Structure formats: C-alpha cells, structure tokens
Amino acid sequence: MAPDVFELIRERLAADVREASVSHGILVLVLAPETLPGTVERLKSEFQFDLFLDVTAVDWPGQTPRFEVVYHFYSTAHRVRVRLKTRVPEADPAVGSLVPLYGSARFMERECHDMYGIVFRGNDDLRPILLYEGFVGHPLRKDYPKRAEQPLVPYRD
Amino acid sequence: MEPRLPNPVRAIFARTDRDDTVVVNIGPSHPATHGTIQIIAELDGEKVVRADAHCGYLHRGFEKECESHTWHNLIPYVDRLNYCSALMNDFAYCDAVEKLMGIELTPRCRVLRTLLAEYSRIADHLTCIAASLMEMGAMTAFLYLVMIRDYIYEHLADLTGARVTYTYSRIGGLACDLPAGWLARLAEILDQYEVFVGRVHGLMDRNRIFIDRTRDVGVISTADAIDWGFTGPILRSTGAPRDLRKDTPYLAYAELDFEVPVGIKGDNYDRYYVRMREMDESVHMIRQLVDMLPDGPINVDDRRCTLPEKRLVYTEIESLINHFKLIMEGPQVPAGEAYSAHEAANGELGFYIVSTGSGTPYKVHVRAPSFVHMGGAHRLMEGYQLADIIPTFGSVNMIGGECDR
Helix, strand or coil, rough: CHHHHHHHHHHHCCCCEEEEECCCCCCEEEECHHHHHHHHHHHHHHHHEEEEEEEEEEEEECCCCEEEEEEEEEEECCCEEEEEEEEEECCCCCCCCCCCCCCCHHHHHHHHHHHCCEECCCCCCCCCCCCCCCCCCCCCCCCCCCCCCCCCCCCCC | CCCCCCCCCCCCCCCCCCCCCCCEEEEECCHHHCCCCEEEEECCCCCCEEEEECCCCCCCHHHHHHCCCCCCCHHHHHHCCCCCCHHHHHHHHHHHHHHHHCCCHHHHHHHHHHHHHHHHHHHHHHHHHHHHHHHHHCHCCCCHHHHHHHHHHHHHHCCCCCCCCCEECCCCECCCEEEEEEEEHHHHHHHHHHHHHHHHHHHHCHHHHCCCCCCCCCCCCHHHHHHCCCCHHHHHHHCCCCHHHHHHHCHHHCCCEEEECCCCCCHHHHHHHHHHHHHHHHHHHHHHHHHHHHCCCCCCCCCCCCCCHHHHHHCCCHHHHHHHHHHHHHCCCCCCEEEEEEEECCCCEEEEEECCCCCCCEEEECCCHHHHHHHHHHHHCCCCEHHHHHHHHHHHHHCCCHHCC
C-alpha cells in the first residue's frame, strides 16, 4: 500500500518537488522554502498526513544555502512517513510556519529556533524553550563552541 | 525591589488581559512537576483559564554532546533520555544506526530486544501509574506497584549490572547474553506482577474518590490529540488504536499476538486504564517471546561494529587493530540519514541521525514524546480545576530526561 501512496504523491506534487526518493521506507521530498507550507497543506488534506512528528535542522557550514530544515510527517491512515527537506541561507534563515496546520508545530518550531536560529514566519511564539531568556547564540550550530558557558548565576570563587 | 536576576521564563499571556483573574506559578520546584516543568496558570477562582507549560530546566546539551563522540559512545547518553525505560531508548537509537549500516540482527537478539523492550514498558507504566496515584494520596497502590518495579529493576541489574541506566544495547547486538536462571526469575516476577496489579485494580478501578478525581478530567478528542502531536497511551486513551508495534511492526512484533487497548473519551481515567491494560498485554507478549527465544549468537558477525572476541584481541594482530579502531575511531557508518521510530512507553520515540561517513555522528536528533506532549499539555489543563493539574500532569508521564534533553 505504501509505495502506491508514494507514487501518487510524487505524481501530484511533481510541480513543487525538486527531488524525490525513498530512503529506508520514508519518502524524501526536497523543496524550495517558499513552496513548503503549501506542499504540507496538500499532504495533509489530500494524503492524510495528519501527524506532524518533528522539525529540526542540519547545519552545513561552507555550503550555500547553509541550513537544511528537515520535517517528518506520519499518516495514521496510510501508516507511512514523509520527510521534507528545504534549504535556507544563513543571511535569512526563514521558512513559513506550520502552526496554522498543526498545533504541535508550535513547540517544535520553538526548539528549532532555539537551537539553530531558524525563523518560522507566522509562529508568533518563538520564545526560548529549552534555553532561557537572554541566551546568546544558537548552540547546535556547528560554529557554537561545545564548551562555551553562559551561566545565569555567576560562579562563586 | 528589582530582582537580582532577570526572569528566565516569560509567560505567553500578559497579566493584564482580565482584571478578575490571578496568574499563579506552579513549579519547577514542586514535587509533582519532577522539578523540571513550570506551569504558569491564569485562574478564575479555582478554574484554570489558560495555562503555559514551560520546560527546559533539565536541558544538558544532549544533541550537541552527541556530535563529539563515537556512535558507540552515545549509548550511555541515550539511556538517560527516558530513564524509566532506558532500554527502549537504546534499542531505538541502535536501530537507527543499524538502518544506516544495513545490519540485520541475529534472530536471538531480535527476540531478546523485543522482550526487554516490553519488560521496560511494564517498568515505565508502573512508575507512571504509581506516581500519579500517589499524588492523589493512594499510598498503598503506590507501594504495590513500585515493589514490582523494584523486582524488575533488580532483575535487570542481574542482566546488565545497573538498576536504571543499563548501557546494554550495542550496535548490531547486545552487551551480553542472559545469565543462568534469568528466565526462571522472570516467570516468578510476572506471576507476582499479576497478584499485585490485581490488587491495584481492586483498590482503584471502582473507587469513588479516584473516579471523581479522574473521570471527565483532562479530556481530549482524537482529532485534537493528533493535531497536538500526542502519540502512545494518550492517543490510545482517546479511542484511536494507533500503535507502531501494530501499524509499522519492527523487531519481532509482527510475530506476536497482542491487542491494542484503547480508552473511551481520553480523560485521566482512560489514561490510567490504558496503561494498566498495556502492561497486561506486555506480560502476554513476554511469555510468547520466552517460548520463541531461539538459540544462537546475540551479535552480528560484522567487523564494522561488533568487537572481536577478547581471546583473539590478545593473540592476533588483525583483531587487535580491529578492536583499537572500533574503540578509538568508532564504527564507520555510511554517509546518509535515517529516522527510526519505536513505540516507546510514552509514544513515538524517533531518532533522526545524519552521518558523513565517519565514526562520529554529524547530527543526532531525538523526537522525544514527552517534549511534544508538553506542547499540548495546556489543552488538558485548561477549563479544569487548579487541583486537577497535578493528576493530569501525572497522567501525561512527562520524563524530564527526554523532554529537555
């Protein structure tokens, strides 16, 4: 059943998808950042990808565009997963938010914003979530030193 | 007086929206919030109008740390994500790496991992139910459940050498085989489990006080639960039989006979009952797995990940170098990316890993069920009483280790 859905998605979304492949049983679609929210909307309404699993980013310093934003979706009807990937540049690391489509996007986009500084346009709640107010930088970027410390309370001598 | 430090947390709602409500702060220094969750609630009388759950107090840079250790070295770290069922994290992580390396487990390892995953699920559910019952004052039920959990912990210590964080899985296998007599003790513990969980059923199921506190409290519909990303027992409590062990079977689940218990309306009572029934199913599965446990090796015969026998390391140069390279450089995982999803005790536990072909991961990301559940937890609290926050929060089973990473 699963490959049928994959074929159908490839066929119908061919106009927006730059690359499509199947990796370890997951359909991987590479998109432009502008077309991402529209594609997700179609995946949700036409192919029942109703569970937004995850969003994260991968930092590739030296490559342009630098950040790869990676989404995972699951369809409880077809029982298959889709991974969407899009590239955003360091100067403007922005992609449309999925909060209007999935409530769970709120927290996960906040985490991705914390860790990589990706801006999700339309998510009005990008407060720090795992970090604290006033934290400088984005720790999962490759240029953030692992041993850097930003204590909230100064160390005692 | 100005506070000496800026507040590290900002509530999503301003104080001044209504003039007849108060905003209170619950946690993180509260025993029922595990010391790691802060709930900022706007109250109208004792009714919660809005709630904002805030996490991050246990953030320790897990994903950053992963990028500077070898693939094998991460196993103790992933143990500490959901520390109530550490083995399931191990297996999900190893599964992701094995996918990238194209490794097929030995039949004995596959069955043993399934057995231990179900055994961990029992321990995890026991912890969750025991803690949330205790928070409502049910001390006897707490002690019954935690006693069984302690039998399980001691029993797992016989196998792995540790009570809580086991570091027992290996890429391509397991650290060691079962010690003599382990399965006999397992059968004893499962019999004990039935006696004591039966008593808890008798104490709680039709208990007027318990029902009043939990029935129709923290209700969520299936559509809302999916929209907010709930998986695992919380989604099943709404009546949706969604379980990755059935839907996308992994390990040996396709060969097992088991049911997926579901609730009626997704309230706190249903979440209690779904977990109780799931433990029964796990016991049923463990008994089948013991019967089908095949003989044979537990590690794959693959020099890319499995350490050579100590006898060979000391006597031949090839194995010595193999051992040295695996320890110092780590197993060479082919470049690429993989996502593995396991049905952990709390819901879908996903590992997204990216490799550039070296012995160290380029990126490890955890899709932790507790974190996603905290994103929707306010939906379970709003509209109910302030005192309901504690049982509702208990029924979500937030585990700080995997929530904050």
